[in-house]
Amino acid sequence: MQDWLRLLHTPGLGPRRVARLLEGFGTPAAALQSGARAWAEVGVATARDGDEISAREAGVEADLAWLERDDRHHILARDDPAYPPLLAELPDPPPALYLIGDPALLRRPQIAIVGSRDATAQGLRHAERFAGALAAAGLTVTSGLALGIDAAAHRGALAAPGGSTVAVVATGPDRVYPSAHRRLAHRIADQGLLVSLWPVGTLARPGHFPQRNRVISGLALGTLVVEAALRSGSLITARLAAEQGRSVYAIPGSILSPVSRGCHRLIQQGAQLVESPDDILEDLADWLGVPGQAPPDTAAPTDAASLDPEHERVLTAMGFDPIGLEELLQRTGLTVAALSSILVLLELNGRVALLSHGRYQRLDAGPSKT
């Protein structure tokens, strides 16, 4: 372990260059014993004058102290049998992973769910619902702990019965970015797994995000993009997934919504359009070795036929946009008392949500019309 850490803490070496050295020399010890010229021959030019390695010993000590501090802290080097096999398939896989939580999750089948920080309310609901259903079906949900879709995906997975989630962060394992997600990060460390590629104390840097994204897609069998703008990090993650030979899924939306454009672009380029968690489970059925069926999805009941016709009429009148009580009264012709009692029942059944300012919105999909 000490040799791994010394290599990681050698000035000028990041995870990708360390990976290249390991490819060239086989082990950290062999790499450390080789000189600058030999390093240059495997494509790692350094500013070193001589042949001496001068690791930042304070960094090595800090990592080791962190490792000792808590049973849930782990550092997983590439030669460890617990190293995630799908990640090991990548060119230049990360030489070491800093972990907080349950390392066994890394060997379970994972689905990456990523998307915009500026997601719409409906996008956040989709992320939570898909994550919950996929987690309940046995997939670990992997994402990046970012605001918006990422956080909704982590939360959806944590809320599912038996659900688990992995967060790959762009900082060292002891830092949380964004700071608004400190509590979420602690919940994930307790019930899931936090993964970092960087030593203790490392702060988020712009250059970290593409490397982080590559690990998110690299850990997973497939990547689902819920909402994403054009030229966004989520699109990069999806492109990396495709390059890694993994499946890419995208949820469509209104052609007027900027955060659906990225998803539409992906679909135009060959990503699979998905409407439900089942679409993903069916696609991954061969990998999962189980029939691709999500457990009943309470947020999208399909047994609409059994609904009271009056309730069905209210749902139809609502449409899928938020609507005020007054307009709904006009559209249905019901009395306030009748409509209110129907809305309460629909809300209890999870078919309708009460939004701010007394407005309502359908949460479920309608029955398909002929």
Next chain:
Amino acid sequence: MQDWLRLLHTPGLGPRRVARLLEGFGTPAAALQSGARAWAEVGVATARDGDEISAREAGVEADLAWLERDDRHHILARDDPAYPPLLAELPDPPPALYLIGDPALLRRPQIAIVGSRDATAQGLRHAERFAGALAAAGLTVTSGLALGIDAAAHRGALAAPGGSTVAVVATGPDRVYPSAHRRLAHRIADQGLLVSLWPVGTLARPGHFPQRNRVISGLALGTLVVEAALRSGSLITARLAAEQGRSVYAIPGSILSPVSRGCHRLIQQGAQLVESPDDILEDLADWLGVPGQAPPDTAAPTDAASLDPEHERVLTAMGFDPIGLEELLQRTGLTVAALSSILVLLELNGRVALLSHGRYQRLDAGPSKT
């Protein structure tokens, strides 16, 4: 012409069986001179006992009287050089087309735009906007005169500068179905073209619709489905277009909307996801022989950078769902006076629509975010 009409008015023969007789015998006259046994040999079994043809002469007379009544009435037989070439490519093309309006439109490049009768407000706007832009770019917009998307597509094309539209109906040329579209049908007869496959006086029958749909897709270079439920006529039209080797385009939408499901299914099966009229013009550029660029699309201004930052902020706060003034005040923190004057300007610029009950909705696409 009389021979054509006699064949069309022979009891038990519809357009498809007449087409088969023409394939077998070359001309209507030759078919009329052949006996029942010869007909059976080309796959047209009839209840005729002897070899005599007994056309409904009253029907022939009615067609001829209709033809004489108005300069804009035409009957176009399959051997007429004005018969639309793309339709002639189909197996069993319609033996004769009953026309009201300008027959020259049949030889122009056409785009079929079809969709649900139960369209959403946004779907109707999409149909009108796409039809307007494609018509302005030189494509004739072909549809089925049905309620919902079809009618919006015809209207969008008629409103475009230099735009033209073709309506293929499921009745005889002198009947309008649905009757709510009588005025629209007259506008199309005046400024475009009505097409029927059936003799004068024929009423709509369920069996007519698949034949009508086949002609809509068969006349066009490609078919755009704006909104459609699963198991809908629009999906049949799209499938026919694909079988005919034509392009199929579909507009995506919310995964919660039943009338987006059909579009999503089509995309999953290989239809092209389109976000703008330009996507279609680019795809058809080779056929059109013109650079695939729609003229400026007033409904979707893209020059958002030049907008007052305050206006931009209001648009961002609106999102894409209908919103009341009160909630918009809260989201923006503006005064009523300031917000109202901004909304008036945005409405004048076509960026925002005032809906019923004082609610507003964005009409334009937002700028893509990074």
